[in-house]
Amino acid sequence: MEKPNYNTDIVRSFINWGIIWGLVSIMVGVIVSLQMVEPALNFPPYLTFGRLRPLHTNAGIYGWAVGTTFALFLYMVQRLCKTRLWSDKLARFQLWFFNATIITAAITLLLGYTTSKEYHELEWPVDIMVVILWVAFAINIIMTIIKRREEQMYISLWYMMASIVGVAILYIVDGAEVPVSLFKSYSAYAGTNDANVHWWFGHNAVAMVLTAPPLAMFYYVLPKSTGVPIYSHRMSIIAFWSLIFMYLWTGAHHLLWTPVPDWIQTLAMAFSVMLIAPSWGSVFNGYLSMRGQWHQMRENYLVKFLIIGITFYGLQTLQGPMQAIRSFSAFIHYTDWVPAHIHMGTMGWVSMIAFASIYYLVPRVYGRELYSVPLANLHFWLILIGQLIWTISLWIAGVLQAGMWTATNSDGSLAYSFMETMVEMYPYWWARVFGGIIFLFGVIVFIYNLVMTTRRGEVSPASERTAVEGRA
Amino acid sequence: MDWASILYLGVTFGLFIIFVLIVRYTYSRKNREQNEEAKYRMLDDD
Amino acid sequence: MWERKPVLLLVLATAAIMVGTIVTMILPFAWVNTDADRIATVTPYNPLEQEGRDIYIREGCNNCHTQTIRPLVTEVLRYGDYSKSGEFVYDRPFLWGSKRTGPDLARIGGKYPDAWHYKHMESPRAMVPRSNMPDYGWLKNNLLDPQNIRHKMDVLGFPYEQAEIDALKGKNEMDAIVAYLQKLGTGIPWRKTAETLVVGELHNPYQDDLTVLDAGKALYMQHCAACHGEKLQGEIGPELTDLDMPDADLYQILFNGFPEDGMPPFSAIGSDRLWKMVNFLKNEAKH
Ligand code: HEM
Numbered sequence: 001m002e003k004p005n006y007n008t009d010i011v012r013s014f015i016n017w018g019i020i021w022g023l024v025s026i027m028v029g030v031i032v033s034l035q036m037v038e039p040a041l042n043f044p045p046y047l048t049f050g051r052l053r054p055l056h057t058n059a060g061i062y063g064w065a066v067g068t069t070f071a072l073f074l075y076m077v078q079r080l081c082k083t084r085l086w087s088d089k090l091a092r093f094q095l096w097f098f099n100a101t102i103i104t105a106a107i108t109l110l111l112g113y114t115t116s117k118e119y120h121e122l123e124w125p126v127d128i129m130v131v132i133l134w135v136a137f138a139i140n141i142i143m144t145i146i147k148r149r150e151e152q153m154y155i156s157l158w159y160m161m162a163s164i165v166g167v168a169i170l171y172i173v174d175g176a177e178v179p180v181s182l183f184k185s186y187s188a189y190a191g192t193n194d195a196n197v198h199w200w201f202g203h204n205a206v207a208m209v210l211t212a213p214p215l216a217m218f219y220y221v222l223p224k225s226t227g228v229p230i231y232s233h234r235m236s237i238i239a240f241w242s243l244i245f246m247y248l249w250t251g252a253h254h255l256l257w258t259p260v261p262d263w264i265q266t267l268a269m270a271f272s273v274m275l276i277a278p279s280w281g282s283v284f285n286g287y288l289s290m291r292g293q294w295h296q297m298r299e300n301y302l303v304k305f306l307i308i309g310i311t312f313y314g315l316q317t318l319q320g321p322m323q324a325i326r327s328f329s330a331f332i333h334y335t336d337w338v339p340a341h342i343h344m345g346t347m348g349w350v351s352m353i354a355f356a357s358i359y360y361l362v363p364r365v366y367g368r369e370l371y372s373v374p375l376a377n378l379h380f381w382l383i384l385i386g387q388l389i390w391t392i393s394l395w396i397a398g399v400l401q402a403g404m405w406t407a408t409n410s411d412g413s414l415a416y417s418f419m420e421t422m423v424e425m426y427p428y429w430w431a432r433v434f435g436g437i438i439f440l441f442g443v444i445v446f447i448y449n450l451v452m453t454t455r456r457g458e459v460s461p462a463s464e465r466t467a468v469e470g471r472a
Numbered sequence: 473m474d475w476a477s478i479l480y481l482g483v484t485f486g487l488f489i490i491f492v493l494i495v496r497y498t499y500s501r502k503n504r505e506q507n508e509e510a511k512y513r514m515l516d517d518d
Numbered sequence: 519m520w521e522r523k524p525v526l527l528l529v530l531a532t533a534a535i536m537v538g539t540i541v542t543m544i545l546p547f548a549w550v551n552t553d554a555d556r557i558a559t560v561t562p563y564n565p566l567e568q569e570g571r572d573i574y575i576r577e578g579c580n581n582c583h584t585q586t587i588r589p590l591v592t593e594v595l596r597y598g599d600y601s602k603s604g605e606f607v608y609d610r611p612f613l614w615g616s617k618r619t620g621p622d623l624a625r626i627g628g629k630y631p632d633a634w635h636y637k638h639m640e641s642p643r644a645m646v647p648r649s650n651m652p653d654y655g656w657l658k659n660n661l662l663d664p665q666n667i668r669h670k671m672d673v674l675g676f677p678y679e680q681a682e683i684d685a686l687k688g689k690n691e692m693d694a695i696v697a698y699l700q701k702l703g704t705g706i707p708w709r710k711t712a713e714t715l716v717v718g719e720l721h722n723p724y725q726d727d728l729t730v731l732d733a734g735k736a737l738y739m740q741h742c743a744a745c746h747g748e749k750l751q752g753e754i755g756p757e758l759t760d761l762d763m764p765d766a767d768l769y770q771i772l773f774n775g776f777p778e779d780g781m782p783p784f785s786a787i788g789s790d791r792l793w794k795m796v797n798f799l800k801n802e803a804k805h
């Protein structure tokens with residue numbers, strides 16, 4: 001079979017833009033972490049913590065995670081289907097519309113146009129842009145799969161399809177709102193209903209944006225990097241069905257002890273614990289694929305990123321269910337423990353896998369070998385250490401805070417006023433600033449390495465772009 | 473037992489049966505080849 | 519089967535997603551916000567409060583402040599009666615939040631006098647030393663737009679009087695946000711029911727004990743100085759330099775506060791600390 005003429009230009013563009021938005025998110029992350037220790041760094045009205053934090057989360061999730069997801073899905077779908085993308089034009093449109101959406105999102109968030117719903121802050125006109133963007137993406141991926149020249153569908157394609165329908169349903173239902181003016185709307189649901197709908201969305205945004213797409217990448221990039229197939233495709237199928245079935249029941253674990261009906265909370269708790277099984281199904285599949293290949297951890301920097309990434313996913317999916325248990329939630333909910341959980345996921349799992357996938361694609365889309373492997377190793381250690389400082393200090397802080405919030409005197413009165421507990425957080429918040437800067441530094445090393453690759457990297461034999469083109 | 477409980481149990485049991493069927497189908501000897509083949513095929517193209 | 523048929527796979531994946539969705543997201547509409555959890559005393563926001571709420575959303579206050587009190591002992595002690603579903607029926611969107619960088623605000627309404635909020639919003643650290651909350655004094659420079667607010671009330675279908683809309687003229691965003699804060703959690707008369715009573719004979723365990731004066735002073739600075747002044751000279755609250763009453767009576771005042779006049783009760787910080795403050799205040803009064 002002659003080799004199809006794959007569209008790699010679009011993949012490269014999405015990688016570049018994903019990285020740019022990732023850098024924005026991480027820089028804003030460092031800024032908001034500084035604002036938490038030094039309130040004089042708030043510059044009203046546009047640059048206060050309350051407006052910048054949503055910019056940080058949106059740029060991180062929708063710019064960086066979704067941007068790299070677009071790049072990888074557009075790449076993987078062609079390879080796994082052994083056919084060129086269904087429509088190049090649609091993909092181009094998707095690229096520019098993606099950037100237009102993220103820019104509009106950033107501007108409107110700073111102007112204070114927000115719905116307040118976490119991870120769904122964008123006001124209705126921007127919501128509509130997101131929907132158009134997603135439909136364009138969905139059509140291209142699905143049509144490419146339909147016209148594929150490969151009979152079986154590899155597991156990565158399954159996760160891709162699930163995330164495409166999942167995001168669509170979640171985003172539209174949670175976004176139902178009544179416009180008042182161009183940039184102001186009221187939610188279609190009220191109070192407890194709104195909370196329940198929203199966290200059904202919120203937790204499954206984690207499932208469909210921060211879990212399924214990185215899993216699709218992991219299942220693809222790991223075997224490609226080691227040269228050894230995934231341990232069991234059938235196990236990945238069982239894990240797939242269980243994961244997408246169970247995730248949707250768990251939203252209310254964000255609402256334990258609130259006025260949401262108890263039975264919903266109990267279901268959420270039970271399903272969260274059951275989720276360990278399919279999550280670890282993927283973790284084991286990854287580990288078992290490494291049988292006889294562990295030496296590659298030392299020799300192949302890609303494998304290092306991937307295996308440490310899936311390990312953090314494993315830890316994340318043990319910690320998450322723990323937090324979903326009522327008694328534990330009573331203790332750590334609302335504390336600084338939770339941001340540490342989040343950042344083990346976003347910095348340790350999502351970003352690790354995204355970095356590995358981009359490195360994997362470098363020779364294939366830039367047409368050149370990576371400029372420097374030692375720099376990639378440095379990048380690995382900086383983001384690992386930065387993340388660990390960030391998360392470990394905040395876990396300690398969270399437990400301390402929870403302990404102080406719930407401490408009582410012998411006469412049953414509270415042992416600490418709120419401020420006495422808050423000032424104890426400052427040292428840990430400073431540690432987070434420090435960890436964040438190390439992480440940021442790692443990302444800068446990564447970007448430098450890529451830029452040098454496009455300038456000085458050796459022309460790659462793996463490239464199907466001819467070197468003459470050389471316009472990477 | 474009231475009707476609600478019967479309904480709950482029925483739905484739970486039904487879902488469990490579906491799960492068992494998926495596992496049986498996926499792991500049946502007949503389908504072994506087709507359900508594992510994809511992992512080898514994804515490696516050959518590069 | 520589905521391994522080769524992408525459209526079938528998509529349909530089945532959607533079906534798998536919909537089961538949990540229907541049970542835990544759609545079905546609850548049959549129970550929540552129904553007559554069963556309505557509370558008669560909970561009323562919609564008035565125009566000024568609703569505008570304040572929209573400013574709270576615009577500024578992203580919910581990124582640091584939660585608005586749900588869980589039925590847990592220390593939480594009820596710290597913030598007040600736990601939250602009920604019926605209290606939120608007019609909240610579009612809900613503002614429960616997920617992180618308490620600052621304290622919960624579900625029952626902040628009526629805890630402090632308005633003057634406290636104005637000063638605190640303008641300069642949080644003047645009232646709460648070492649707080650990390652940003653300054654919001656600039657809200658005072660933005661006047662409200664009555665017509666826009668009326669339109670919002672119409673969209674929400676909340677009742678209002680023309681007089682309320684007229685009264686918005688000349689008011690600024692700070693007025694609105696303070697009005698909103700003062701409304702929070704007041705839909706049920708929880709302050710009355712949650713009042714703790716002192717029972718039995720009151721006896722000051724630190725009678726004439728001068729060693730606790732420093733501790734008492736520190737506590738005063740932390741809890742009282744923002745309103746009564748660092749030198750007890752009085753600001754939002756009255757001056758305290760010549761208190762002349764028995765220890766037990768002073769203790770009662772600190773314990774129960776004067777909620778109607780804006781002084782919050784301090785029962786939750788415990789009797790030991792209250793007595794130390796009593797000693798400090800009495801000692802200051804002698805000089
Ligand atoms: C240098 C790296 C980073 C730093 C310093 C940083 C810092 C922060 C800070 C200070 C907060 C607010 C926590 C709070 O309110 O208590 C936050 C929240 C958040 N960040 Fe980051 N972040 C970083 C990287 C990332 C990345 C790469 C992502 C996503 C891909 C991300 C996603 C989030 C999310 C989802 C939240 C919301 C947490 C919540 O709801 O409690 N962060 N981050």
Ligand code: HEM
Nearest residue numbers: 206210253272275317320321323324333338342345346616
């Ligand atoms: C089995 C898997 C998981 C379970 C059961 C789980 C459970 C939880 C729970 C219970 C919370 C709420 C904590 C609280 O506020 O008290 C939470 C928060 C969160 N988790 Fe996980 N988690 C899982 C995996 C993940 C993964 C893989 C990520 C990927 C990054 C992730 C990202 C987040 C985020 C972003 C939040 C913050 C939501 C907010 O803004 O409050 N989780 N998780």
